[in-house]
Amino acid sequence: MARTSRKKRSTLANRAVVAAAALFLGGGGLIAVNVYASAGEGGSGAPPGQFRNAARQMSTIDCPDAGIALPDVPDGARPEVDRELAAMDTQITDAYREFADRKERIARDPELAGNAVLGPLRSRRAASLDRIGTAVERVEGRRPQGLEGLAGCSLRADDDNGGDGNGDGDGDGQDGGQGGGNGQDGDGDGDGDGQGDGQDQGEGQDQGDGQGGDQGQQGNGPEASDFVDIQSVEPAADRPRNRRGASRGTFTTDCGRNENGKFNPDNVIAAPGVSNGAHHMHDYVGNQATDAFAGDDQLAAGETTCRNQGDRSTYYWPVLRLQNGQDENDVDADGGGRDQNTGEIQTPSQVTLTFTGSPAGKVTAMPRFLRIITGDAKAFTNGDANANASWSCTGFEDRQLKDKYPICPEGSQVVRSFAFQSCWDGQNTDSANHRTHVAFAQDDGRCPDGFRAIPQLVQRIVYDVPPGPGFAVDSFPEQLHKPVTDHGDFINVFDEKLMKKVVSCVNGGRKCR
Numbered sequence: 001m002a003r004t005s006r007k008k009r010s011t012l013a014n015r016a017v018v019a020a021a022a023l024f025l026g027g028g029g030l031i032a033v034n035v036y037a038s039a040g041e042g043g044s045g046a047p048p049g050q051f052r053n054a055a056r057q058m059s060t061i062d063c064p065d066a067g068i069a070l071p072d073v074p075d076g077a078r079p080e081v082d083r084e085l086a087a088m089d090t091q092i093t094d095a096y097r098e099f100a101d102r103k104e105r106i107a108r109d110p111e112l113a114g115n116a117v118l119g120p121l122r123s124r125r126a127a128s129l130d131r132i133g134t135a136v137e138r139v140e141g142r143r144p145q146g147l148e149g150l151a152g153c154s155l156r157a158d159d160d161n162g163g164d165g166n167g168d169g170d171g172d173g174q175d176g177g178q179g180g181g182n183g184q185d186g187d188g189d190g191d192g193d194g195q196g197d198g199q200d201q202g203e204g205q206d207q208g209d210g211q212g213g214d215q216g217q218q219g220n221g222p223e224a225s226d227f228v229d230i231q232s233v234e235p236a237a238d239r240p241r242n243r244r245g246a247s248r249g250t251f252t253t254d255c256g257r258n259e260n261g262k263f264n265p266d267n268v269i270a271a272p273g274v275s276n277g278a279h280h281m282h283d284y285v286g287n288q289a290t291d292a293f294a295g296d297d298q299l300a301a302g303e304t305t306c307r308n309q310g311d312r313s314t315y316y317w318p319v320l321r322l323q324n325g326q327d328e329n330d331v332d333a334d335g336g337g338r339d340q341n342t343g344e345i346q347t348p349s350q351v352t353l354t355f356t357g358s359p360a361g362k363v364t365a366m367p368r369f370l371r372i373i374t375g376d377a378k379a380f381t382n383g384d385a386n387a388n389a390s391w392s393c394t395g396f397e398d399r400q401l402k403d404k405y406p407i408c409p410e411g412s413q414v415v416r417s418f419a420f421q422s423c424w425d426g427q428n429t430d431s432a433n434h435r436t437h438v439a440f441a442q443d444d445g446r447c448p449d450g451f452r453a454i455p456q457l458v459q460r461i462v463y464d465v466p467p468g469p470g471f472a473v474d475s476f477p478e479q480l481h482k483p484v485t486d487h488g489d490f491i492n493v494f495d496e497k498l499m500k501k502v503v504s505c506v507n508g509g510r511k512c513r
Contacts, residue, residue, distance in 0.1 A: 058113070058155035060220075060478045061096050061121070062381040063088075066129065066150050067270070073432035076139040077132075079273070081432070084128045084135075086271035089476065091128070092153070093279050093339060095121040096478040099155070100220065100340075118153055126151040156381070158223065158480060220340050221480030222323070222405065227469035230392060230406040233399040243445065247357025249506040251455065252513050255285040255306040255315060257348045263319065265335020266292035269371045269434055269489050276334040278377070280318050280341050280474035285351060287314040287493055296369045299493050308513075310498030314491040315353060317418070318377075318474040319345045320463055341474040349413060350462040355455035357506040358422065359445035363453045365499045366492045371430045372438050372457070374420045375487030380479045386435070389486035390417040394462065403484040407468055414463045414471070418488035422456035423447035455506050459488055 067085050099106070099117045106113045129147040137143040242248060262284040271277025274292050284290055289302025304312045321328070321343035328345050330336025357363055376386035390400040392415045393408035400417070408414055421438035428437040439451050447453050465471050472481040479485045494502065505512035 059158040060156055060381070060480055061092060061099060061117070061153055062156040063092055063125070063153035064150040065378055065382050066132070068382065068386070068433055069150055071431070071433045071436050074136060074139040077135040078432065080135040081132050082272055083274060084132050086274040086277045088125055088128050089271070089277070089279060091121060091124045093477055095153070113155055118155070121153055122151050125153070158221070220477055221482065222469070222472045224469060226405055226483060227407050228401065228404040230396045230399055230408055233401060235398040236400050242359045243361070245361050246359045247362050247507045248509045249357055250511050251355045251502040251505045253306055253308060253311045253353050254513065255304070255311070255351070255353060257351045258283045258285050259347065260305065262288060263345070264291055265339070267489065268292050268294050269373055269430070269491065279335060279339045279476050281330065281335045281345065282316040283319050284314070284316045287312050287491070290314045290316065299369070299491060308498060310495045312493040314489070314493065315459065317416070317459070317461065317488045318486065320416070320471055320473050321345050322465060323470050323472055335474070340477040343472070346463050346465060346471070348461045349464040352460040354458045355502055355506060356458055357455065358441065358453040360441070361453060362507045363455050363503060365503050366424065366454045366494070367429050368492060368494065369429050370424065370492040371434065372420050372490045373434050373487060374418050377476060377485050377487050378479060379484045380482045384484055387484045388418065389483070389488070391415070391483055392417065401483070403482070405469065405471070405483045410467055414465055416461040416486060418459040420457040420488065420490060422453060423451035424454045425450060426452050455502055457490055
């Protein structure tokens with residue numbers, strides 16, 4: 001069975017507080033900066049009491065996501081902004097290593113967390129944000145304001161419980177907010193009542209350092225609470241009914257299961273031109289030219305694993321690894337062991353790539369080189385607003401999980417599913433935050449105003465792994481391999497003739513391959 005690895009981020013952060021500031025730039029441009037300020041955010045400026053009991057209470061580093069916070073960047077500034085955003089991910093990865101390596105010392109000297117980890121991280125992030133501001137100013141003629149609010153990071157507990165290990169959740173009573181404006185009380189649940197939610201966080205931390213480490217993830221997850229028996233999950237609600245004129249057909253492309261073992265830790269969509277931009281390993285099917293440096297011309301000329309050679313599209317996702325204590329051949333490599341992604345990479349037993357229609361009407365062709373990211377690799381610290389992967393088991397696929405891994409019964413296999421955005425703005429093949437040029441359909445199946453329906457890519461990836469809580473997807477180290485961080489990436493490189501066939505099949509109600 002072929003293997004390989006890479007990681008991704010995950011989990012829900014209900015404590016995230018979102019503040020939006022619209023920043024007008026020269027020439028009529030507009031940048032909206034959404035500041036994700038997590039509980040305890042503060043870096044070097046936080047009060048010393050914030051770090052008391054840090055070794056038991058805190059298990060990861062939570063930083064505002066500057067990529068999501070910048071939905072619009074002028075084209076001329078994008079290359080430099082993309083490089084700085086990737087550099088900021090590396091800064092967090094390095095800081096997380098420092099935190100993990102010093103956890104015992106932090107337990108004895110809590111202020112070390114701020115002095116040795118969060119303070120230097122804040123300084124590096126501030127420098128990158130300053131360069132982002134300069135790059136935008138160079139193109140737009142005016143510097144955006146408010147970027148400095150994204151510099152500070154915090155320590156946070158695994159899950160949303162901020163108790164101090166004895167269940168009282170008092171978090172030392174500190175508000176933890178840099179500048180005092182976040183309204184967070186340090187109790188870990190973000191509700192401002194000074195009380196935790198009563199769950200013993202000490203147990204969760206012990207799992208992260210003990211059980212998680214035994215499973216081969218060097219103490220950064222997953223833990224037992226990240227898994228649930230699929231048979232205990234309620235069936236999902238029905239999808240929207242098809243309206244008259246709905247596009248009911250499908251087109252399925254067969255691009256293999258990554259049998260040839262193409263892996264790398266790059267992300268050409270989110271971090272173009274940056275090696276190890278993902279800090280976790282990806283499986284690739286389809287276009288074999290895909291790496292961080294592949295532009296449209298390289299992708300158009302690239303070889304493909306797809307049976308129909310008219311499909312040279314790129315499909316990739318974080319690898320799944322067994323947490324069995326066995327090393328993979330990337331144990332000393334970027335994206336693998338160096339980024340705390342360890343264990344045997346699992347080649348899927350089945351990969352199905354299907355394009356479906358709209359329940360509200362006909363679809364139009366995707367533009368060539370359209371880029372779509374679904375899910376959020378940083379959902380553990382960002383919150384679940386952009387989380388979109390589903391987990392289930394064969395024979396139980398009416399039951400879907402977003403923030404848990406499934407424990408499947410004997411004879412059932414693990415299933416990952418991604419239903420990509422199915423609405424396009426009609427103009428752009430990408431956007432600065434890689435999200436706003438596409439959208440999900442509304443509850444009634446219609447696209448939002450200003451968007452048009454396109455064929456929806458639905459990926460279904462199946463794994464034959466041992467029953468029980470013994471696997472995890474790759475993630476950024478500080479995302480602790482949470483299932484909610486799972487995500488998928490797609491670049492459309494269908495030729496014009498084949499895309500016309502896709503649209504005809506979907507709108508005509510046929511099942512095509």
